[in-house]
Amino acid sequence: MTDYRRLAKTWLTPSPNTMILQPTTFCPMDCGYCYLPNRHRKKDLSVDTVEAIVRGMADDWFTDKPVEIVWHGGEPLAVGVDKFEELLQPFEPLRAAGKVVQRVQTGAILINDAWCDLFRRYEIDVGVSIDGPEHTNHNRVDRGGRPVFSRIIRGIEKLKEHGLPFTTLAVVTIEGTTRAVETLDFFADLGCHWVGLNVEAKEAANVSGTTPEIDQAQRFWRDAFEWTAEHPDMTIREVDNMAKFLSYDTEIRKADGRHDLIPTISWNGDVVLLSPELLGVHDKRYNDFIVGNVVDTPLSTLLEDVTRVPYVREFLDGLDACKQSCQFWDYCQGAHAGNRYFEHQTFTATETSHCQVAFQAPALALAELLREDTP
Numbered sequence: 421m422t423d424y425r426r427l428a429k430t431w432l433t434p435s436p437n438t439m440i441l442q443p444t445t446f447c448p449m450d451c452g453y454c455y456l457p458n459r460h461r462k463k464d465l466s467v468d469t470v471e472a473i474v475r476g477m478a479d480d481w482f483t484d485k486p487v488e489i490v491w492h493g494g495e496p497l498a499v500g501v502d503k504f505e506e507l508l509q510p511f512e513p514l515r516a517a518g519k520v521v522q523r524v525q526t527g528a529i530l531i532n533d534a535w536c537d538l539f540r541r542y543e544i545d546v547g548v549s550i551d552g553p554e555h556t557n558h559n560r561v562d563r564g565g566r567p568v569f570s571r572i573i574r575g576i577e578k579l580k581e582h583g584l585p586f587t588t589l590a591v592v593t594i595e596g597t598t599r600a601v602e603t604l605d606f607f608a609d610l611g612c613h614w615v616g617l618n619v620e621a622k623e624a625a626n627v628s629g630t631t632p633e634i635d636q637a638q639r640f641w642r643d644a645f646e647w648t649a650e651h652p653d654m655t656i657r658e659v660d661n662m663a664k665f666l667s668y669d670t671e672i673r674k675a676d677g678r679h680d681l682i683p684t685i686s687w688n689g690d691v692v693l694l695s696p697e698l699l700g701v702h703d704k705r706y707n708d709f710i711v712g713n714v715v716d717t718p719l720s721t722l723l724e725d726v727t728r729v730p731y732v733r734e735f736l737d738g739l740d741a742c743k744q745s746c747q748f749w750d751y752c753q754g755a756h757a758g759n760r761y762f763e764h765q766t767f768t769a770t771e772t773s774h775c776q777v778a779f780q781a782p783a784l785a786l787a788e789l790l791r792e793d794t795p
């Protein structure tokens with residue numbers, strides 16, 4: 421019989437490094453590849469629920485590294501600046517003690533002076549979702565189908581005007597795989613120093629998402645590696661991850677990594693684990709992925725023994741199968757739980773088109789470059 425508690429100890433963090441909170445379900449945008457199923461409805465998180473979340477965080481979660489609180493939506497800024505400030509209050513004693521840091525991931529179209537003032541006062545790290553130059557953002561539209569690119573840029577200009585640093589997250593579509601250099605030049609000119617590149621995947625409401633083939637992704641990552649060599653001031657998340665991995669001793673590279681449980685808490689306090697994309701997805705087999713509600717049960721209790729959760733057990737089985745079968749395991753460590761489910765409707769699956777383009781393709785691209793460099 422599988423000893424899930426042992427597997428959980430090996431592959432899951434004992435407490436969360438990151439928590440994702442949904443201040444509102446609503447988003448004024450309607451991006452073509454958005455995975456959020458309830459983005460047209462407006463349901464807001466209450467201060468009472470945030471207080472319950474904070475009460476439910478256990479003391480032993482706070483080590484030398486602060487827990488990252490990420491406000492994600494919907495569009496988190498759609499909740500309004502005053503309400504958002506109210507939602508921040510219960511975390512203030514923890515932030516003052518250096519136990520949590522605040523972060524928001526936004527489409528940026530609502531950023532104005534009042535938001536910038538709030539970001540500064542609460543030391544909120546800002547991540548902006550933008551895909552590259554204007555023509556690569558055709559998927560980013562408002563509810564009337566109008567492009568929002570100029571409004572995103574206006575929001576970014578506001579951040580710059582206030583001297584606020586920001587990071588960026590971009591979706592790379594099939595067409596985007598041929599435009600790595602153009603895309604990365606754009607981000608360098610935009611004034612950010614960190615970009616995460618999410619190759620488009622089929623997930624949640626983005627049921628028609630088309631993932632590039634592995635050779636298309638390999639070409640993209642090859643171009644990205646070459647670009648990085650010429651632009652040391654810019655950090656590309658995936659290139660950086662690979663560089664860090666290669667810098668470790670063999671023994672560390674061979675060691676098992678741990679997956680963060682990433683508790684993601686909806687506007688009404690429901691909690692899903694392992695993948696924020698599972699929030700709002702209906703599947704009776706998995707009780708809609710909800711492991712409990714923070715209003716009834718402290719979050720620390722909900723996370724006490726996650727091996728009682730069937731989809732967590734399945735994910736542990738999937739990791740075990742990956743470790744036994746995949747040559748990319750040491751670097752990839754099993755990729756992301758959500759993609760297994762969205763592509764195969766089970767967490768026990770191993771290979772996905774997502775892991776091919778996001779983990780295997782960069783490794784293959786780098787190996788190809790190194791081979792060419794070897795005399």
Ligand code: SF4
Nearest residue numbers: 742746752754771775
């Ligand atoms: S590359 Fe895919 S199959 Fe291999 S370990 Fe990662 S998730 Fe598993």
